[in-house]
Amino acid sequence: MTKTQLIDAMAEEAGVSKREAERLLEAFVNTVTNNLKKDEKVAVTGFGTFKVSQRKERKGVNPQNPSEVITIPAVKVPKFTAGKTLKDSIR
Numbered sequence: 001m002t003k004t005q006l007i008d009a010m011a012e013e014a015g016v017s018k019r020e021a022e023r024l025l026e027a028f029v030n031t032v033t034n035n036l037k038k039d040e041k042v043a044v045t046g047f048g049t050f051k052v053s054q055r056k057e058r059k060g061v062n063p064q065n066p067s068e069v070i071t072i073p074a075v076k077v078p079k080f081t082a083g084k085t086l087k088d089s090i091r
Contacts, residue, residue, distance in 0.1 A: 036078055046085035053079040 001009075003025075011021035032042050032050050041051035055075050062068040 044083070046083050048083045048086055049081045051079050051081070052076050 007018055007022045007025060010016075010025060011018045014021065014024075016024075035042050036050060036052050039052050041049055043049045053076070055077050057074040058072050060070050060072045062070050
């Protein structure tokens with residue numbers, strides 16, 4: 001499903017215009033992003049939790065020179081954990 005298809009489906013489900021659905025989706029994405037930037041988690045009961053996870057520094061191989069071992073630095077990454085209701089609805 002693309003972003004446009006998601007907006008269309010949200011507009012139909014909520015009974016609002018596509019423009020309003022797009023505005024609400026953008027607000028949701030921006031709110032989640034801004035909270036993750038502050039290292040805060042966002043929990044939507046029944047749906048899931050968005051949080052920031054720390055990936056440790058690790059060794060890797062340079063794809064352009066496979067004999068060269070490189071160090072991949074530690075980095076923060078977003079993580080989503082599905083909630084029980086979402087998991088159960090898919091099963």
